[in-house]
Structures are given as C-alpha cells and as structure tokens.
Amino acid sequence: MNVEQAGDTLALVNASLNAASAIALVTGFVFIRRRVVDRHRRAMLTAVGASALFLVFYLTRVALTGTHEFAGQGMARVVYLSVLVSHMILAVLVLPFVLRILWLARAERFEEHRRLARFVFPVWAYVSVTGLVVYILLYQVYGYV
Secondary structure: OOHHHHHHEEEEEEEEHHHHHHHHHHHHHHHOOOHHHHHHHHHHHHHHHHHHHHHHHHHHHHHOOOOOEEEOOHHHHHHHHHHHHHEEEEEHHHHHHHHHHHHHOOOOHHHHHHHHHHHHHHHHHHHHHHHHHHHHHHHHHOOEE
C-alpha cells in the first residue's frame, strides 16, 4: 500500500467515524428524551470517542498526504466549499463546548449541562454529518486533483 492509498483508506475510516459520531449523537438524544440516562451517557461517550479518533486519524492523513483540491467545477465547487468551510469552522468552535459539556456532566452539574447541550448538540451533529458529506463529494463523487 502506497502513501496515497493509505491516505484514502484513512479518509474512509474518518468518514466512518463521522457517521458513527452522528449516529451516537442522535441515539444519545433519543435516550435522554426517554430519560434513559445510562444509555445516553454511553452513546455520548461513543460520540466523543469517535470524534477523538477522527481527529487523530485526520491529522495522520493530512501529515501523510496533505490536503486535496476538489475536482468538481461550477455550482458543485461552490456547494462543496460552502459545506467544507462551515464544517471546518464549526468543528474548531464546537470542541471547547463539547469538553465543557463533558466536564459539567462529570461534575454532576446537569442543569448547566442541559442548557449548553441544547446549543452544542445541533452544531456537533452538523459537523459529524457534513464531515461525511465532504468525504462523499471529495472521494466518491467528484474526486480530487
């Protein structure tokens, strides 16, 4: 396996981790709505774990292969870049809030945890889903240069 193939494999792993994170987030949301706190906790820790692994593998992939230029043109390029830029900005911004939510839950400050999670959950879910969309557009539909 050469470096490019390894990078493409890591990109697929990252897309899978984004999908796992999104599924775990929605699952955790459903569990907390049903007041099944122990399963909510497990689902959310799964989302955190998948997101943390994503970050490690993403940095590894970038170190191996660098960034890629999207091969699509016209409106496809505009859509891709819009999704990518919003994904990247929100991914950076959401991280400290996710860490704060984890800390609040650990400290059993559940009212504050709940208030903050109402804003952080949709952003984190968006980041997870758009990560998958970026992968599909860049690696499966249009490719890269």
